[in-house]
Amino acid sequence: MTLLEVRNLTVRFGDNIVVNDVSFDVGAGGRFGIIGESGSGKTMAMLAVLGVLPIGAEVSGSIRCDGVELVGADEDVRRAVRGRTIGMVFQEPLTALNPLMRVDRQIGWPLRLHHGMSRRDADAAAVEWCARVGLDEPERIARRLPHEMSGGQRQRIGLAIALAAKPRLLIADEPTTALDVTVQDDILRLLDSLVDGDGLSLIFVSHDLGVVARMARDIAVMRSGRIVEQRPTGELFERAEDPYAKALIESARRGTVDLRRLLRGES
Amino acid sequence: MTVLLEARGLRRVHRSGRTALDDVSLSVAAGARIGVVGESGAGKSTLVRAMLGLEPLAAGDVLFGGTRLSQCDTRAFRRAVQPVFQDPRSSLNPRLTVGRIIAEPLECLGIDGDHALRVREVLADVALDASFAARYPHELSGGQRQRVAIARALAPSPQILIADEPVSALDVLIRDEIVALIDDLIARRNLSLVLVSHDLAVVARLCTEIAVMRDGRVVESGPIERVLQNPENSFTGRLIDAVPRLPSVG
Amino acid sequence: MNATGGRRARRDPGFAVGAVLVGVTVATVALSYIWTPFDPLEIDPELSLTGPAWPHVLGTDENGRDILSNVIVGARSTLGVAVGAVVIGMLIGTLIGVLVGTASARMRGTATFAIDIVLALPSVLLAIVLAAVYEPSTLTAIVAIGIALAAAVSRIVARDTRAVLANDFVLAARACGANRRRIILVHVMPNVRSSLFVHASGAAAVAILAESTLSYIGLGTRPPTPSWGRMLATSQQFLIVEPLHALWPGIAIVVAVLGFNLLGDGLRERLDPTLRGAA
Numbered sequence: 001m002t003l004l005e006v007r008n009l010t011v012r013f014g015d016n017i018v019v020n021d022v023s024f025d026v027g028a029g030g031r032f033g034i035i036g037e038s039g040s041g042k043t044m045a046m047l048a049v050l051g052v053l054p055i056g057a058e059v060s061g062s063i064r065c066d067g068v069e070l071v072g073a074d075e076d077v078r079r080a081v082r083g084r085t086i087g088m089v090f091q092e093p094l095t096a097l098n099p100l101m102r103v104d105r106q107i108g109w110p111l112r113l114h115h116g117m118s119r120r121d122a123d124a125a126a127v128e129w130c131a132r133v134g135l136d137e138p139e140r141i142a143r144r145l146p147h148e149m150s151g152g153q154r155q156r157i158g159l160a161i162a163l164a165a166k167p168r169l170l171i172a173d174e175p176t177t178a179l180d181v182t183v184q185d186d187i188l189r190l191l192d193s194l195v196d197g198d199g200l201s202l203i204f205v206s207h208d209l210g211v212v213a214r215m216a217r218d219i220a221v222m223r224s225g226r227i228v229e230q231r232p233t234g235e236l237f238e239r240a241e242d243p244y245a246k247a248l249i250e251s252a253r254r255g256t257v258d259l260r261r262l263l264r265g266e267s
Numbered sequence: 268m269t270v271l272l273e274a275r276g277l278r279r280v281h282r283s284g285r286t287a288l289d290d291v292s293l294s295v296a297a298g299a300r301i302g303v304v305g306e307s308g309a310g311k312s313t314l315v316r317a318m319l320g321l322e323p324l325a326a327g328d329v330l331f332g333g334t335r336l337s338q339c340d341t342r343a344f345r346r347a348v349q350p351v352f353q354d355p356r357s358s359l360n361p362r363l364t365v366g367r368i369i370a371e372p373l374e375c376l377g378i379d380g381d382h383a384l385r386v387r388e389v390l391a392d393v394a395l396d397a398s399f400a401a402r403y404p405h406e407l408s409g410g411q412r413q414r415v416a417i418a419r420a421l422a423p424s425p426q427i428l429i430a431d432e433p434v435s436a437l438d439v440l441i442r443d444e445i446v447a448l449i450d451d452l453i454a455r456r457n458l459s460l461v462l463v464s465h466d467l468a469v470v471a472r473l474c475t476e477i478a479v480m481r482d483g484r485v486v487e488s489g490p491i492e493r494v495l496q497n498p499e500n501s502f503t504g505r506l507i508d509a510v511p512r513l514p515s516v517g
Numbered sequence: 518m519n520a521t522g523g524r525r526a527r528r529d530p531g532f533a534v535g536a537v538l539v540g541v542t543v544a545t546v547a548l549s550y551i552w553t554p555f556d557p558l559e560i561d562p563e564l565s566l567t568g569p570a571w572p573h574v575l576g577t578d579e580n581g582r583d584i585l586s587n588v589i590v591g592a593r594s595t596l597g598v599a600v601g602a603v604v605i606g607m608l609i610g611t612l613i614g615v616l617v618g619t620a621s622a623r624m625r626g627t628a629t630f631a632i633d634i635v636l637a638l639p640s641v642l643l644a645i646v647l648a649a650v651y652e653p654s655t656l657t658a659i660v661a662i663g664i665a666l667a668a669a670v671s672r673i674v675a676r677d678t679r680a681v682l683a684n685d686f687v688l689a690a691r692a693c694g695a696n697r698r699r700i701i702l703v704h705v706m707p708n709v710r711s712s713l714f715v716h717a718s719g720a721a722a723v724a725i726l727a728e729s730t731l732s733y734i735g736l737g738t739r740p741p742t743p744s745w746g747r748m749l750a751t752s753q754q755f756l757i758v759e760p761l762h763a764l765w766p767g768i769a770i771v772v773a774v775l776g777f778n779l780l781g782d783g784l785r786e787r788l789d790p791t792l793r794g795a796a
Contacts, residue, residue, distance in 0.1 A: 210511030
């Protein structure tokens with residue numbers, strides 16, 4: 001059964017339609033990428049899936065997770081899905097983490113909430129997760145507060161929190177955009193290994209085509225709330241038809257070509 | 268080759284004790300196009316401010332035309348060296364019209380001539396209609412605001428443009444337009460360029476030389492092909508490797 | 518997406534309510550010059566301490582003076598002191614705040630320390646000191662409250678100024694050779710202007726309360742000029758006989774203070790989203 005089925009999803013704020021008739025599927029083990037610029041609606045669509053849209057949002061269409069309809073469902077139903085089946089990592093680690101709560105407590109909280117673990121077991125599991133996301137001296141780091149770490153470290157914590165409750169689907173919304181290029185590389189590698197290791201499905205959202213192409217096997221291009229093109233990754237680069245999608249690809253290509261030319265010494 | 272602007276052994280330490288710049292030297296010759304790359308916290312923006320004479324230094328000098336900044340004609344220096352900043356939201360005063368924003372260097376530096384005419388001229392240079400002069404920043408898109416920022420830098424007819432991440436905050440397609448604009452303007456007006464960026468692809472497109480910064484130091488510098496093809500420093504190698512590549516580029 | 522924020526602000530009743538309350542207060546002052554039910558100073562010993570009854574709708578005080586008329590005219594001294602103090606506080610406070618905000622780090626440290634000392638002194642203490650040197654009067658109240666306000670306003674304005682200075686357009690201006698004066702006039706002031714209205718509203722609320730306090734302890738408007746604070750004080754003595762008398766000046770003070778506070782909060786709501794909306 002398809003893990004996530006989105007059909008004709010529309011999100012509006014009064015007259016302002018931010019997500020317009022969006023449909024896609026993510027199967028077990030699937031890797032789906034969404035690329036779009038600011039204002040494309042990509043983040044709103046993900047917030048709709050999680051059921052955490054801002055007040056005033058009107059949602060129509062269908063979002064089925066594991067066969068359970070989420071649009072119009074009770075908050076209880078959505079909360080059960082959130083964290084347990086779907087986890088999410090955000091762009092800005094500093095604001096996504098509670099600044100006043102120790103890291104191990106933040107990682108352990110979904111474990112206690114969804115899996116009924118005791119405080120001691122959850123703390124221990126949190127330390128294991130810190131190690132798993134590649135943090136040095138996990139026992140020490142686990143007791144720190146978010147602002148005492150670097151951006152890359154915080155994003156690793158964000159990943160740990162999202163994955164600790166063992167969801168089946170991870171949504172990553174611009175997880176590396178705020179990080180330095182070398183750190184970005186490390187985080188993407190980590191994400192790769194965690195997703196493969198745990199057999200997770202992944203939705204990777206970004207404005208950076210190169211990064212999305214690296215992480216996803218199918219890509220949807222969003223613009224002004226709509227999906228203007230959707231294809232398997234390789235096909236997208238060869239056979240895109242929508243003019244906006246083609247422009248994005250062309251732009252990314254030019255950048256890479258310039259760089260490669262210099263690196264290879266071709267003139 | 269005439270050296271227009273030079274940083275020699277710059278050292279800047281914050282009150283907190285953190286060293287932002289440590290023995291940094293950079294030489295900008297006439298017609299040079301230097302890219303300064305590095306990660307956040309490497310000191311790139313501090314270097315930009317220092318080369319604009321806006322950063323207190325613990326040691327080292329910035330020389331304009333061979334003369335120390337403290338001893339040279341400040342007006343001439345400021346006319347010749349102009350900045351373009353990253354964030355289109357904070358680089359334009361929201362309370363001023365575009366026309367006044369662009370005219371500011373002309374006013375402050377006491378430049379003669381018809382300011383309104385000059386404003387129209389540089390607006391045309393950045394491909395904006397003259398009617399933009401009456402608008403306010405919040406009425407413009409990110410790309411348009413960045414064009415205004417560039418126009419402001421061009422107004423006093425500078426010799427050197429120092430651009431600190433000029434396209435990083437823009438949408439991808441707009442980024443291309445602005446990069447092309449900068450490329451064109453530099454060529455047409457024979458400007459020197461110091462471009463600070465974390466994006467190697469942008470630097471590759473616009474620059475002929477490159478300086479790699481890390482933790483307040485320049486770890487490697489030289490002609491861009493040499494540095495990118497045969498990086499001597501391991502950090503440079505890591506930066507190059509970390510750039511995401513596209514699949515099956517022809 | 519900003520439509521949501523804008524609509525939320527408009528639906529927020531605070532601003533409207535605040536505006537109405539302030540409007541009522543100001544209208545009362547205006548009314549006091551045109552008409553009052555009775556001459557507030559007119560004594561009528563036979564009607565001492567009566568409760569609400571026609572024709573004295575709110576009753577009479579211990580001297581037989583009409584309470585309603587005194588409340589209406591009392592608005593004058595309260596608002597007069599408040600406006601005077603706010604003007605002094607905003608002018609001096611803004612000037613100092615902007616100068617401190619644009620000063621060097623070391624100067625800022627010293628100045629902030631000095632301001633904090635002034636802030637620590639309640640306006641009441643200042644008023645007492647002034648009253649000891651000069652006669653207590655409306656003017657000493659205005660000056661004392663004004664100084665206290667100036668200290669508070671200068672801190673907020675200094676912070677607002679620092680926020681403006683952090684923008685790249687200030688850096689660009691410095692790179693064009695703009696001097697401190699130009700940066701203050703062209704860049705800082707226009708961007709700090711709108712928040713000044715918010716600060717002024719809050720300051721007015723504080724000033725009204727402070728004036729009432731000073732009048733209450735006898736350091737404000739001299740008798741027999743009507744004043745809400747003094748009315749509160751005298752009504753205390755007669756609480757057993759006529760408990761309602763304390764209510765009227767109290768309500769008047771609450772209406773004025775609440776009005777300015779709500780107005781200030783409402784203004785802040787309206788101004789902030791607009792600024793963020795530019796993004």
